[in-house]
Amino acid sequence: MVTAAVASLSALTLLCLFRDLPPPGWGVVGLLLLPPLLRLPRLAPLAAVPPLLFLGLLVADQRIQARLPESLAGVDLIVTGVVEETPLREERVARFSFRSEAMNREGITWPGGRLRLAWYRAPDLLPAAGERWRLRVRLKPPTGTLNPGGFDYERWLFRHGFVATGYVREGEGTRRMASAPPGWRRWRAGVLASVRRAVGDHPAAGVVEALTLGERGRITAAQWELFAVTGTTHLVAISGLHVGLVSGLLFLVTGRLWRTSARLCLWCPAPRAAAVAAVAGALAYAALAGFTIPTRRAALMVVVAMAAIATGRVVSPPSLFAVALLAVLATEPLAPLDPGFWLSFGAVAAILWALRGRLRPARGWRAALRVQLAVAVGLLPLTLWFFQRGAPISPLANLLAVPVVGLLVVPLLLSGLLTMAFLPAIAGTLILGGAEVMAILMRLLGWLGERAPEGWLQLQPSLWAVLAALSGSAILLGPMVRSLWPAALVLTLPLFLAGHDRPVAGTFRAAVLDVGQGLAVGVETARHLLVYDAGPRLSPRLDAGRNVVLPYLRWRGWRRVDTLVVSHEDNDHSGGAAALLDAMEVGRLLTGTPGDWLPGGMVCEKGDGWEWEGVRFQFLHPPPRATLSSANDRSCVLRVTASGGSLLLPGDIQGRGERMLLGEGGHLPRTEVVVSPHHGSATSSSPAWVGALRPGYVIHSTGYRNRWHFPRPEVSRRYREAGAQSWNTADQGMVLVEVKEAGVEVSGWRSRAARFWNRRPR
Numbered sequence: 001m002v003t004a005a006v007a008s009l010s011a012l013t014l015l016c017l018f019r020d021l022p023p024p025g026w027g028v029v030g031l032l033l034l035p036p037l038l039r040l041p042r043l044a045p046l047a048a049v050p051p052l053l054f055l056g057l058l059v060a061d062q063r064i065q066a067r068l069p070e071s072l073a074g075v076d077l078i079v080t081g082v083v084e085e086t087p088l089r090e091e092r093v094a095r096f097s098f099r100s101e102a103m104n105r106e107g108i109t110w111p112g113g114r115l116r117l118a119w120y121r122a123p124d125l126l127p128a129a130g131e132r133w134r135l136r137v138r139l140k141p142p143t144g145t146l147n148p149g150g151f152d153y154e155r156w157l158f159r160h161g162f163v164a165t166g167y168v169r170e171g172e173g174t175r176r177m178a179s180a181p182p183g184w185r186r187w188r189a190g191v192l193a194s195v196r197r198a199v200g201d202h203p204a205a206g207v208v209e210a211l212t213l214g215e216r217g218r219i220t221a222a223q224w225e226l227f228a229v230t231g232t233t234h235l236v237a238i239s240g241l242h243v244g245l246v247s248g249l250l251f252l253v254t255g256r257l258w259r260t261s262a263r264l265c266l267w268c269p270a271p272r273a274a275a276v277a278a279v280a281g282a283l284a285y286a287a288l289a290g291f292t293i294p295t296r297r298a299a300l301m302v303v304v305a306m307a308a309i310a311t312g313r314v315v316s317p318p319s320l321f322a323v324a325l326l327a328v329l330a331t332e333p334l335a336p337l338d339p340g341f342w343l344s345f346g347a348v349a350a351i352l353w354a355l356r357g358r359l360r361p362a363r364g365w366r367a368a369l370r371v372q373l374a375v376a377v378g379l380l381p382l383t384l385w386f387f388q389r390g391a392p393i394s395p396l397a398n399l400l401a402v403p404v405v406g407l408l409v410v411p412l413l414l415s416g417l418l419t420m421a422f423l424p425a426i427a428g429t430l431i432l433g434g435a436e437v438m439a440i441l442m443r444l445l446g447w448l449g450e451r452a453p454e455g456w457l458q459l460q461p462s463l464w465a466v467l468a469a470l471s472g473s474a475i476l477l478g479p480m481v482r483s484l485w486p487a488a489l490v491l492t493l494p495l496f497l498a499g500h501d502r503p504v505a506g507t508f509r510a511a512v513l514d515v516g517q518g519l520a521v522g523v524e525t526a527r528h529l530l531v532y533d534a535g536p537r538l539s540p541r542l543d544a545g546r547n548v549v550l551p552y553l554r555w556r557g558w559r560r561v562d563t564l565v566v567s568h569e570d571n572d573h574s575g576g577a578a579a580l581l582d583a584m585e586v587g588r589l590l591t592g593t594p595g596d597w598l599p600g601g602m603v604c605e606k607g608d609g610w611e612w613e614g615v616r617f618q619f620l621h622p623p624p625r626a627t628l629s630s631a632n633d634r635s636c637v638l639r640v641t642a643s644g645g646s647l648l649l650p651g652d653i654q655g656r657g658e659r660m661l662l663g664e665g666g667h668l669p670r671t672e673v674v675v676s677p678h679h680g681s682a683t684s685s686s687p688a689w690v691g692a693l694r695p696g697y698v699i700h701s702t703g704y705r706n707r708w709h710f711p712r713p714e715v716s717r718r719y720r721e722a723g724a725q726s727w728n729t730a731d732q733g734m735v736l737v738e739v740k741e742a743g744v745e746v747s748g749w750r751s752r753a754a755r756f757w758n759r760r761p762r
Helices: 002-016 026-031 035-037 044-065 152-160 182-199 206-212 220-230 241-257 261-266 272-287 293-310 317-330 339-357 364-387 394-418 424-451 463-477 480-495 545-553 578-581 655-662 686-693 713-721 749-753
Strands: 076-081 088-090 092-098 101-105 108-110 112-122 132-140 162-167 175-179 508-512 520-523 529-534 558-564 587-589 611-613 615-621 638-641 647-650 673-675 697-700 727-730 736-742 743-748
Touching: 002 044, 002 317, 026 044, 035 044, 076 101, 112 132, 112 152, 152 162, 152 520, 182 272, 182 394, 206 394, 206 424, 220 394, 220 424, 241 293, 241 394, 241 647, 261 272, 272 293, 293 317, 293 339, 317 339, 339 364, 339 463, 364 394, 364 463, 364 480, 394 424, 463 480, 508 638, 520 545, 529 545, 529 578, 545 578, 545 736, 558 578, 578 587, 615 655, 647 736, 655 686, 686 713, 697 736, 697 743, 713 727, 727 743, 743 749
Parallel strands: 112 162, 529 558, 558 587, 647 673, 673 697, 697 727
Antiparallel strands: 076 092, 076 132, 088 092, 092 112, 101 108, 132 162, 132 175, 508 520, 508 736, 520 529, 611 615, 615 638, 638 647, 736 743
16 A cells, blocks of 8 residues: 555656646556556556546646636636635735636637636625625736746646636626525635634734634734744644644544443444544534645545544554545645645654654653654755755744644634634633734744744755655654664755855856846846845735745845845835845845935945956946936946846836936947846837847846736837847746856746746747
């Protein structure tokens, strides 16, 4: 059984690494291998691989084929369907999932499916989960920004079965068709409303909602950072830990109470009754959390374990683990795309391996500490692979947090939910008590985090380094002789030796990040880092500084920004600066817009410049004491020059700013690479500007299918006729410029790193 589980997991993981999805026909070919595999006893365990691989191919292909066709993108559509979840309101927008029905428009039939929608200027009375609505929307295929080190939103959309994203349009056509019918969605929405009334604006309100209903939208960025620093993020997600705690508690309590009655024991054995209660509790908790993927996975594991107990079978823990893994893969063949899948099963595997074969098993706090150390050591390679950061304080923090959350917070919250219908006052007190305990725990975690050794950030290790480190972890945790520990440490070393490929002296690399409609550029020399603009901030959750710029800089191994240039105050250039300033040390802050809107910022001026490792940085604009009414035309224009080429960062300058730069002689030094002013708008990139620069490459930093249609066709044509090769972050994701001694190289991240679920460059 273990062999079958490992082989199936390996096959589906390999499928998820493909750049292009193999046709489902290959799965049929694989099914032809079943008869010979079943005839050979030694190969019989591998018989599970072909059907699971075929199922994975079918599911992946179906999701790709169900995506919104480009012909329906960007036009008004009327869709009818059901609101799947309670909308999350943040500032001026509400976001929710919507299950649409099939529709036909101008002869194009689309089967519909799950939509991820935003409603700007949403009404005070938002749609409720389970309600049937008719909405006027504008949609686009599942799309997100794509940058190294950042969150792959397209993978998340694909994994959760979304076929389109978009927003609700104002006007005729949007109306509620029917109230939510009685059912679990309506019941869950009512429970969420009651929980919110009970906790109000309590500091731990977001965590309470996460632990009771799996709603994590109200957890603040500072709280997420606290959990990441202390390695306790898993505690605020309803996962195997919480479902296991609930089902285990019900199993113990039901078994003990059942044994007090001889009649009940004669009617049904106590272990079987306890197993049924545990399964019921796991399914109820999963339903409360909205049957999210992690809770479905955890509930399935409980069902497998309890089925073995109820039937009286004696099954070894590894075999039980393997059966649960196969069951999850059979119901979710694309589960290997989810980091949570690896972390949850990896934690269980590490615990089983660490406790296996011990002659004198530890007890009490020593056993708890051993479990936490096993989880920390066993998951470290996976944590660095997925998140490129480690938390040395994690074992100690979890030793404190796991029992507090599992034995105090979750029981208080669930007791409040159970009494909510008939004792609402007591229910509110219990829920508020759970919130208070959680708030105290977070303060303790904050105290630990402040005094703990600083966590580390590094480049993503190679797959081979991760596999070697997992082998080393197995040696360290397993019941093996200590003479093998030096070999284990040697196997683990490559995990921490992922080097930072810094440019050599006299060269530089510039990453024009994919921040949607906005701009953020990271320029690296051999020992210094400059960040030019930080992208937009659309809401607390959609902050390019936090979601794109910081992860990229950490992925590159930077802890300090030597110079941050915020070209001007427009949100699409400056919105992410606050998050960057909060999270990293910044040596110098410059901007083109004077005033106190950016504390500590000095005004950039024409003629200012410096040199780092043979690379020259020079401001070309704005002139000192220039009177410019337009904030765009006050943008800091920065030229970066090395022996192999140059890069021009002009911000959002428009016609007047370009004319000032050209001056009376209409001359600018030729620049090999230019980021188009104002994202390629028609008010910039005049013929004189393009003719003076004569760039070899032009990079447009725009949002996919942006409403301004940037870059404008006439601007693109102008650069093309001047001999420039065009690159667009909306198509290519992050665009990397490498200025080497031999010349300039430009590449797109989407072309290099995209997998079969990612949108391809146009």
